Amino acid sequence: MSLLHTRNLTAFYGDFQALFGINFAVDSGETVAIIGANGAGKSTFLRSLTGLLINDADAIRFKGKAIGALPANHIVGAGIAMVPEGRKLFPSLSVEENLKIGNYSGREGPWSVERIMDLFPFMRQRRHNPGAALSGGQQQMVAIGRALMSNPDLLLCDEISLGLAPTVIKDIYDTLPAIQETGTTVVVVEQDIQQAMAVADRVYCFMEGRVTLEGPPGNLSHDAIREAYFGLKGAV
Amino acid sequence: MDWINAVVQGILVGGLYALFATGLSLIFGIMRLVNIAHGDLIVLASFLGLVIVTGLGLYPLVALLIVVPLMFALGYALQRGLLNFTLGSDILPPLLVTFGLSIIIQNALLEIFSADSQKLPAGPLQTASMQIAEGLAVGVFPVIVFACAVVVIAGLQLLLYRTALGAAFRATSDDPDTARLMGIDNRHIFALAMAISLAVVALAGVFLGMRTAFDPSIGPGRLIYAFEAVIIGGLGSLWGTLVGGIVLGVSQIIGGKLFPGADQLAGHVVFLIILVFRPRGLFPRAMD
Ligand SMILES: Nc1ncnc2c1ncn2[C@@H]1O[C@H](COP(=O)(O)OP(=O)(O)O)[C@@H](O)[C@H]1O
Ligand SMILES: [Mg+2]
Numbered sequence: 001m002s003l004l005h006t007r008n009l010t011a012f013y014g015d016f017q018a019l020f021g022i023n024f025a026v027d028s029g030e031t032v033a034i035i036g037a038n039g040a041g042k043s044t045f046l047r048s049l050t051g052l053l054i055n056d057a058d059a060i061r062f063k064g065k066a067i068g069a070l071p072a073n074h075i076v077g078a079g080i081a082m083v084p085e086g087r088k089l090f091p092s093l094s095v096e097e098n099l100k101i102g103n104y105s106g107r108e109g110p111w112s113v114e115r116i117m118d119l120f121p122f123m124r125q126r127r128h129n130p131g132a133a134l135s136g137g138q139q140q141m142v143a144i145g146r147a148l149m150s151n152p153d154l155l156l157c158d159e160i161s162l163g164l165a166p167t168v169i170k171d172i173y174d175t176l177p178a179i180q181e182t183g184t185t186v187v188v189v190e191q192d193i194q195q196a197m198a199v200a201d202r203v204y205c206f207m208e209g210r211v212t213l214e215g216p217p218g219n220l221s222h223d224a225i226r227e228a229y230f231g232l233k234g235a236v
Numbered sequence: 237m238d239w240i241n242a243v244v245q246g247i248l249v250g251g252l253y254a255l256f257a258t259g260l261s262l263i264f265g266i267m268r269l270v271n272i273a274h275g276d277l278i279v280l281a282s283f284l285g286l287v288i289v290t291g292l293g294l295y296p297l298v299a300l301l302i303v304v305p306l307m308f309a310l311g312y313a314l315q316r317g318l319l320n321f322t323l324g325s326d327i328l329p330p331l332l333v334t335f336g337l338s339i340i341i342q343n344a345l346l347e348i349f350s351a352d353s354q355k356l357p358a359g360p361l362q363t364a365s366m367q368i369a370e371g372l373a374v375g376v377f378p379v380i381v382f383a384c385a386v387v388v389i390a391g392l393q394l395l396l397y398r399t400a401l402g403a404a405f406r407a408t409s410d411d412p413d414t415a416r417l418m419g420i421d422n423r424h425i426f427a428l429a430m431a432i433s434l435a436v437v438a439l440a441g442v443f444l445g446m447r448t449a450f451d452p453s454i455g456p457g458r459l460i461y462a463f464e465a466v467i468i469g470g471l472g473s474l475w476g477t478l479v480g481g482i483v484l485g486v487s488q489i490i491g492g493k494l495f496p497g498a499d500q501l502a503g504h505v506v507f508l509i510i511l512v513f514r515p516r517g518l519f520p521r522a523m524d
Binding site (some may be wrong): 016050051052069072073074075076077081082084088090091093097101102104105146150177 | 419
């Protein structure tokens with residue numbers, strides 16, 4: 001049975017429909033990447049999973065429970081954490097406070113402030129700095145650490161490579177195995193197709209609020225991806 | 237000595253203004269809500285004090301043990317049951333609703349207590365004073381009020397910057413949606429903020445009633461003092477609010493000495509002058 005699946009999930013911003021019946025599943029231990037152009041609905045999908053957008057209860061099932069109608073503040077306690085697009089550190093909290101508030105729900109598990117700092121050692125020197133005083137890559141690492149502090153079963157990462165230098169992106173992705181070792185399943189949203197293909201066991205491609213392609217990276221041809229991603233047939 | 241005396245009295249009055257303003261500052265800082273009914277809630281607390289003092293025969297300072305928890309509970313219920321529904325990207329709904337609330341409170345108080353002036357009996361404390369230097373005496377009661385203001389602000393500062401709940405307050409203030417992702421229930425946090433705000437209002441209301449006469453119509457005037465103290469100090473800074481209250485108090489007393497009868501006007505003028513030269517107040521918060 002899958003860890004999380006959605007059935008015919010829709011999302012609206014007022015009258016504007018952003019998602020049209022998404023069917024998605026991720027198994028425990030599997031790494032899934034969601035790719036798609038800007039505006040395809042990837043972030044909206046993650047916002048739905050985390051309860052920031054409310055759905056029918058049955059539209060989202062997590063560990064067998066219908067969670068689609070749970071408000072956001074109950075989702076993290078159920079075991080889903082998100083690294084939001086644009087990092088969204090709390091500017092008036094220090095690095096350490098940002099991490100600690102990640103465990104506001106009190107969910108127990110392997111992660112602690114010290115263990116996060118083992119994973120990202122630069123934080124030891126920056127413990128008391130405000131989050132905003134860090135570089136983009138460091139802020140991203142704090143955002144990941146903050147999400148891990150809730151000891152999630154499922155970690156959703158929204159464009160964690162956005163705007164970062166390739167070496168920093170590599171540093172961040174190099175920490176994935178250590179995260180997965182603790183039993184956390186990871187879903188990454190990426191605009192960078194190469195990056196997505198490299199880490200994922202399975203890929204979903206979104207376009208204009210719909211899933212246009214799904215499968216293991218090895219089974220997907222360049223042409224199929226291009227068509228699913230850009231909606232273009234043939235060569236570009 | 238006369239002038240030193242005036243400044244000292246002004247500083248002490250500033251403590252009361254700071255108590256008027258602290259709750260306003262706190263909820264604006266946490267949820268960007270401007271509570272137009274704040275002054276009327278202060279007067280409501282004065283009347284609650286009056287009911288308890290006359291009904292149970294308690295000394296006003298002892299009545300605080302009942303008024304403060306009552307106002308705390310009222311604040312929680314008010315935010316949870318009404319004001320939370322007005323919060324959003326538009327700042328107009330909370331303004332309109334608290335404006336309406338202000339009118340409702342004034343009229344209800346008028347209906348129940350009439351327009352007569354009331355006073356909470358302070359007893360000997362009313363006139364007790366102590367000599368702190370040759371020719372310089374201060375009232376014991378104003379000193380108590382000022383000390384309370386300092387303790388309240390220091391306590392709130394500790395709460396905000398040294399506790400997990402305080403971090404949740406600040407996180408919610410920074411970014412309510414991301415705070416919810418952490419498991420923080422915004423509606424509860426906002427309700428707690430309003431509860432704390434009205435607990436401080438309870439102190440302010442009872443002190444006000446012990447110091448001067450009050451009637452149902454004086455709320456808006458207290459709101460103006462509170463606003464001025466908050467703006468002078470800088471939005472979102474609690475210590476700034478104390479300084480704002482002191483600036484206001486000193487301006488009034490010195491203004492009243494220079495131009496008898498112009499004490500209130502002097503406070504407003506100094507407020508406007510500060511607004512012109514320091515539009516963000518004396519201690520603006522770095523963030524915002
Ligand atoms: N807060 C919002 N209000 C209205 N429309 C929105 C909002 N957020 C996103 N959208 C719209 O929803 C669609 C999907 O956006 P999003 O999920 O952010 O895409 P992606 O993350 O794939 O770039 C876009 O057309 C976007 O303009
Ligand atoms: Mg996005």
